[in-house]
Amino acid sequence: MVRSWPLWIVSFLKLVGWGLGLYAVLCLLAFLTQRRMMYFPDREPEPEAVQRAVGARLVPWRDAKGGVLGWRRAARSGAPRILVLHGNAGDALGRLDYLPVFEAAGFEGVLLEYPGYGPREGERSEASLVADARAALQQLKAESSAPVILLGESLGSGVAAQVAAAEPKLVAGLLLATPFARMTEVAAHHYPYLPMKLIMRDRWDSLGAIRGYRGPVAMVIAGQDEVVGAEQGRRLAQGCPGAVRIWEVPRATHNDLPLAPGRPPWSEALVFLQGRAGMKQ
Numbered sequence: 001m002v003r004s005w006p007l008w009i010v011s012f013l014k015l016v017g018w019g020l021g022l023y024a025v026l027c028l029l030a031f032l033t034q035r036r037m038m039y040f041p042d043r044e045p046e047p048e049a050v051q052r053a054v055g056a057r058l059v060p061w062r063d064a065k066g067g068v069l070g071w072r073r074a075a076r077s078g079a080p081r082i083l084v085l086h087g088n089a090g091d092a093l094g095r096l097d098y099l100p101v102f103e104a105a106g107f108e109g110v111l112l113e114y115p116g117y118g119p120r121e122g123e124r125s126e127a128s129l130v131a132d133a134r135a136a137l138q139q140l141k142a143e144s145s146a147p148v149i150l151l152g153e154s155l156g157s158g159v160a161a162q163v164a165a166a167e168p169k170l171v172a173g174l175l176l177a178t179p180f181a182r183m184t185e186v187a188a189h190h191y192p193y194l195p196m197k198l199i200m201r202d203r204w205d206s207l208g209a210i211r212g213y214r215g216p217v218a219m220v221i222a223g224q225d226e227v228v229g230a231e232q233g234r235r236l237a238q239g240c241p242g243a244v245r246i247w248e249v250p251r252a253t254h255n256d257l258p259l260a261p262g263r264p265p266w267s268e269a270l271v272f273l274q275g276r277a278g279m280k281q
Contacts, residue, residue, distance in 0.1 A: 038155075040088055040090070041089075041117040042089075042094065043117070043119075044091075044118060046068060046119035049093065049119040056096050057073065057074075058071040058096075059074045063135075067120070068120055069112065069139070070092050070113045070136070071092055071093060071110075072108065073109075079107055079108045080108070080148070080274075081107065081110055081144075082109050082149045082151050083110050083133075083137060084098055084110065084112060084156075085112055085150060085157075085159045087154030087156055088155040090117075091117045092111040092113040092117065092118060093111065095111055096111075098151065100261045101259055101260070101266045101267075104261035105262075105270040107149070107270070112133060115129065115132050116128075125202055126201075126202035130159055130166075133150075137150070137163060137167055137170055138167070147173075147277060149172050149174070149273055150164060150174050151176075151177065152175070152177070154180075154254070155183075157176040157178070157180065158183065160176060161176075161179075162206075162209045164212075164213040165211075165213050168212070168213050171213065172215065172279065173273035174215065174218070175218050175270070176233070177257060178220070178225055178233065178257065179206065179221070179228070179233045180204070180229075180232040180233070181235040181239070182203070182207055183200070183204030184197045184200050184204075186232065214241050214242040215242050215243075216242055216276035216277055217237070217240045218246075218272050218273050219233055219236070219237055219246045219247070220247050220248075220265050220269060221248045222249055222253055222254055222257055223248050223249055223250035223251060223252060224252060226253055226254055227254035227255075243276045245269070245272050247268065247269055
């Protein structure tokens with residue numbers, strides 16, 4: 001004779017089943033929409049973007065087919081270049097404040113626009129952003145032998161680390177602002193109720209990538225970084241096999257690092273990179 005389970009156990013098991021089903025649906029939604037949760041581009045037609053650039057005394061930087069790669073000054077001085085790889089939100093023209101900082105230190109700043117950002121078409125993904133940045137770096141080196149430093153801001157620090165590991169001979173140094181060690185760890189911190197380390201497609205393992213680059217690395221860390229956390233940058237620095245130096249701004253949050261031409265931490269970081277890369281100062 002088969003004994004039936006008590007009603008309360010049956011009800012409990014049904015409740016658990018429903019809960020697991022809902023959790024599975026939540027995980028599936030997170031998997032399918034994760035790139036919308038990671039990339040927050042500003043989009044606009046090319047004529048409007050060009051108009052904004054001209055207002056800031058910039059011109060389009062174009063590829064061999066005439067497509068927009070990014071933005072730069074019209075004049076070419078032959079100075080060493082800094083290729084700006086921006087964070088996950090906005091667009092490249094939103095990073096204009098970097099240019100006076102670099103120009104005061106004797107560099108030309110070049111703003112790369114990612115695929116799917118600003119006027120550019122294309123997929124927003126780890127693979128596409130890294131491939132595009134590598135192509136942009138190669139184009140810069142083809143036009144001049146002057147050194148190129150990569151500035152990686154937030155998500156862009158992940159792009160910079162991977163590009164430097166793939167093209168170490170083309171990268172004179174890395175300047176990383178509010179960097180992270182592993183994006184899976186950052187996501188797990190913000191979404192502790194989801195198995196982010198299992199479901200993330202764009203994993204952005206900067207700690208793994210940086211081990212393949214032996215050039216100089218300068219890091220500017222926000223001490224009160226509420227997005228990636230200051231400890232992520234410190235851990236990334238520990239993984240650098242070459243010369244590395246950290247500047248930590250104790251009271252800064254993720255999006256308010258000070259940007260003033262000729263002032264620390266940027267002036268000191270650039271001097272450090274110039275010296276370690278053997279550039280004339």
